[in-house]
Amino acid sequence: MPLTDRFRGPLLRTAAFRMAMWQAGLFALMLTALLGVVWQKINHYAESELHDEVVGEVSNLRQAAASGTLPARLRRQLSGHVAASEYYLLTDARQQLIEGNLHYRPTAPGWQIVPLEGAIGADHSDADQVHLLVTHLADGHWLVVGRDNRSLIELGEVLSQSFIELGVLAIALVLLSGGLVGWRYFHCIDTLGARAERVLEGNHELPLIGSGRGDEIDRLATRLNQMLARTQVLMAGMQQVSNNIAHDLRTPLGTLRQRLEASLTRNETGDIPKSVVSQAIDDVDGIQATFSALLRIASVETKQRHSGFDLVDLSALFEHVAETYRPVAEDDGYPFSSDIAAGVQMHGDRSLLTQSLANLIENALHHTPKGTRIVLSLRQCAGGWLGSVTDHGQGIPAALHRHVLGRFVRLESSRSTPGNGLGLALVVAVADLHGIVLQLKDAVPGLRVELQYVERPPRGRSPPHDTPAIANKRASNT
Numbered sequence: 001m002p003l004t005d006r007f008r009g010p011l012l013r014t015a016a017f018r019m020a021m022w023q024a025g026l027f028a029l030m031l032t033a034l035l036g037v038v039w040q041k042i043n044h045y046a047e048s049e050l051h052d053e054v055v056g057e058v059s060n061l062r063q064a065a066a067s068g069t070l071p072a073r074l075r076r077q078l079s080g081h082v083a084a085s086e087y088y089l090l091t092d093a094r095q096q097l098i099e100g101n102l103h104y105r106p107t108a109p110g111w112q113i114v115p116l117e118g119a120i121g122a123d124h125s126d127a128d129q130v131h132l133l134v135t136h137l138a139d140g141h142w143l144v145v146g147r148d149n150r151s152l153i154e155l156g157e158v159l160s161q162s163f164i165e166l167g168v169l170a171i172a173l174v175l176l177s178g179g180l181v182g183w184r185y186f187h188c189i190d191t192l193g194a195r196a197e198r199v200l201e202g203n204h205e206l207p208l209i210g211s212g213r214g215d216e217i218d219r220l221a222t223r224l225n226q227m228l229a230r231t232q233v234l235m236a237g238m239q240q241v242s243n244n245i246a247h248d249l250r251t252p253l254g255t256l257r258q259r260l261e262a263s264l265t266r267n268e269t270g271d272i273p274k275s276v277v278s279q280a281i282d283d284v285d286g287i288q289a290t291f292s293a294l295l296r297i298a299s300v301e302t303k304q305r306h307s308g309f310d311l312v313d314l315s316a317l318f319e320h321v322a323e324t325y326r327p328v329a330e331d332d333g334y335p336f337s338s339d340i341a342a343g344v345q346m347h348g349d350r351s352l353l354t355q356s357l358a359n360l361i362e363n364a365l366h367h368t369p370k371g372t373r374i375v376l377s378l379r380q381c382a383g384g385w386l387g388s389v390t391d392h393g394q395g396i397p398a399a400l401h402r403h404v405l406g407r408f409v410r411l412e413s414s415r416s417t418p419g420n421g422l423g424l425a426l427v428v429a430v431a432d433l434h435g436i437v438l439q440l441k442d443a444v445p446g447l448r449v450e451l452q453y454v455e456r457p458p459r460g461r462s463p464p465h466d467t468p469a470i471a472n473k474r475a476s477n478t
Helices: 002-009 017-067 069-079 116-120 148-200 216-269 274-301 312-331 350-366 424-435 468-477
Strands: 086-091 097-100 112-115 129-136 144-148 311-312 336-340 347-348 374-381 384-391 437-442 447-453
Touching: 002 116, 002 437, 017 069, 017 129, 017 144, 017 148, 069 086, 069 097, 086 216, 097 424, 112 116, 116 129, 129 384, 148 216, 311 312, 311 350, 312 336, 312 347, 347 424, 350 384, 350 424, 350 447, 424 437, 424 447
Parallel strands: 336 374
Antiparallel strands: 086 097, 086 144, 112 129, 129 144, 311 347, 374 384, 384 447, 437 447
């Protein structure tokens, strides 16, 4: 499925819109809780105001009771000046009515909240309760003053309606903003996906362009750039490998065919020299070694060797390689020396690290004239440790340093020297796997290959194991 098809679904199916829905739901819950608290506070304040009004009225009526004018005052108020929500009652000590508009009869002083219908007999209002303050006067009379809760109910209705409208508006705004954010992310991701698809089709539009604000879209674009750049390198490498295989294997295969044809011709006379068969076997071994090296590089480049990582004693590994190659180099006429710091460790694949170091030394032995001095060193540097293999031969021009790190690259066009041009390619792959900085420098004269190891785990020594190359060198030396 093309990448863009994955981004062309409806906006409602995008992760950004789902996130907006979750945010809207959480916002609705938070808003409901907030408005509930506000409603409780406002209702409590309104109820306190109602009680304060009743307390003030009782205080005035008590003063009237002290002056003996309470019944007359209540009579005047009840004659037509009492609001529909106001209630009064004055009884004697035996609960006999003196003045009032309540059926309720007090039994104890203090605040009482009773159903409005039971308090006044018939309920034709919007209220359902009445708040009564009962006072036992000094002369034994009972004074009751009350207010019903119709104002509280009306306030609750207004608040509920306002809160519902506010909540609907707020949630709609959240959904709208979430939809806009979702559309924005949808557009950015769709644009990145379309560009990535064009890159995979071979249009080479790297780097992908993000939002330009240093946000997560830019970070995603950066990671896609790295992934696609890596993909392009691998694709270019595959193309180069295909071309080089066709070029490099054509010669040994042609030579092998000629020898086999010669063997058939000589077979008719019954004379087949063993040297012909031996040379044919050597040609087949060379071809197999080339394919084995290619498979080994491919395994390293696809990061399949991380499972073999362990704590490696790098100092012991360098010492081991130096001890193996010193007698080989000196027997072939190459002075060999080493300068290796002790106690250096790192996490990695011991076999691959040993193989890459062996490849560097073998390159120096194969591509420099006899008498060339070779130095293997491991020393401390800024930020870690620096390993190097230095030869004082003819060196490599600085303009070709990056070129020789490719596969099947050999500087002499006749390709008469042994090898398949894959030694340094394996070193590059191992360095990339371990995060090692690989550099080629001029040794004036000669070439120095530097390997910068940046990791320094706790110390602890463990002996290195032989790789096939080391084992072969040790066997040939003995």
